[in-house]
Amino acid sequence: MIIFRYLAKEVVYTMAAVSGVLLLIIMSGRFIRYLGEAATGQLRADFLFAIMGYRLPGFLELIIPLGLFLGILLAYGRLYVESEMAILTACGVSQNQILKLTLIPAAFIAILVGFMGIVVSPWGANHVENIFAQQDAMTEFETLVPGRFQGQEGAGRVTYTEELFDDRQRMRNVFISHSNPDDTKRRLTVLVAEEGTQQIDEATGSRYLMLHNGYRYDGTPGQPDYRVTRYKVYGIKMPESKVTKESPKEKAIATSVLWHSDKPEHQAELQWRLSLPIIVLVITFLAVPLSKVNPRQGRFLKLLPAVLIYLLYLGILIGLKGAIEDGKVSVFPVLWPAHLIFIGVAWLLLSKDNLPRILKRKTQPVEQEG
Numbered sequence: 001m002i003i004f005r006y007l008a009k010e011v012v013y014t015m016a017a018v019s020g021v022l023l024l025i026i027m028s029g030r031f032i033r034y035l036g037e038a039a040t041g042q043l044r045a046d047f048l049f050a051i052m053g054y055r056l057p058g059f060l061e062l063i064i065p066l067g068l069f070l071g072i073l074l075a076y077g078r079l080y081v082e083s084e085m086a087i088l089t090a091c092g093v094s095q096n097q098i099l100k101l102t103l104i105p106a107a108f109i110a111i112l113v114g115f116m117g118i119v120v121s122p123w124g125a126n127h128v129e130n131i132f133a134q135q136d137a138m139t140e141f142e143t144l145v146p147g148r149f150q151g152q153e154g155a156g157r158v159t160y161t162e163e164l165f166d167d168r169q170r171m172r173n174v175f176i177s178h179s180n181p182d183d184t185k186r187r188l189t190v191l192v193a194e195e196g197t198q199q200i201d202e203a204t205g206s207r208y209l210m211l212h213n214g215y216r217y218d219g220t221p222g223q224p225d226y227r228v229t230r231y232k233v234y235g236i237k238m239p240e241s242k243v244t245k246e247s248p249k250e251k252a253i254a255t256s257v258l259w260h261s262d263k264p265e266h267q268a269e270l271q272w273r274l275s276l277p278i279i280v281l282v283i284t285f286l287a288v289p290l291s292k293v294n295p296r297q298g299r300f301l302k303l304l305p306a307v308l309i310y311l312l313y314l315g316i317l318i319g320l321k322g323a324i325e326d327g328k329v330s331v332f333p334v335l336w337p338a339h340l341i342f343i344g345v346a347w348l349l350l351s352k353d354n355l356p357r358i359l360k361r362k363t364q365p366v367e368q369e370g
Helices: 001-041 045-081 086-091 096-138 255-260 262-292 304-323 335-361
Strands: 151-152 156-166 171-179 189-200 207-219 227-236
Touching: 001 045, 001 096, 045 086, 045 096, 045 262, 096 255, 096 262, 096 335, 151 207, 189 227, 255 262, 262 304, 262 335, 304 335
Parallel strands: none
Antiparallel strands: 151 156, 156 171, 171 189, 189 207, 207 227
């Protein structure tokens, strides 16, 4: 138990550190992307942290296996470099025993990853889709950012407001520029107003932006024949949001629904989710023999080849999953042979390390009884 606690502590602490760094890098990149969309008005800032929270399980289900793999390589590599593994071997602890001890925490991690991949991650992905659907249902004025010119894609309109009040129902110093993309004369309409309010027609339910005390300019840029109109109240009918109900993505579908579905893309997603805990166990079999290094060579010697093997393993699984989705292969669980292949690779690596000891045992002279 002392040896088990020591090895488990080394692996788990290193895995947590590596996973934390990887999670910080990946989430920072995604957060910057969403932050840019929020700054340009494509995404409400209120949704930003909710989206990141719901996406966290999807990140962890891929980061934790890689963190465990690198954690075993780095932790056991240090033990080899500092000759602690040599001491354990001298005390009768073989590499197979180290593998068995390592599989105990790996089994708990596999259960955690499987639970996130099968239950938590689809739940989070479904909430993210609902948030984006809610975002698409909003009008352009509900996503305005004060002090920033915002363009509406495909509408030829640029909107600006200096301040927003009363829960986005009233705005001050409004600027709206509108042009028809199909107009060959490039005519432009510019509206400026001291104040703007949103109103809803109770009879039709239509939304209107009511501009107060402003001017309307109509004309072609570069031409002197501009028409200027002064108004006290000017109403603009706001375009209605036309959100089409789309089928949820495979990642957002519950595992129970995938289980009873015959669609290739659903079966591919189901096999991927069921493969996540298997990946954790397979990379444990691979990492233990790959972590063995010569103390003079340093613990980073086998890090690059090990990472390449991991990427090859993951790449084959992703390629087979894509082949199932495209209908290039049958729905038969084609991901399982990939697991068996790399288990065979791990067995060869373990056999290679154990072969000298086995041969030495076989060549020892047998004492004859007198």
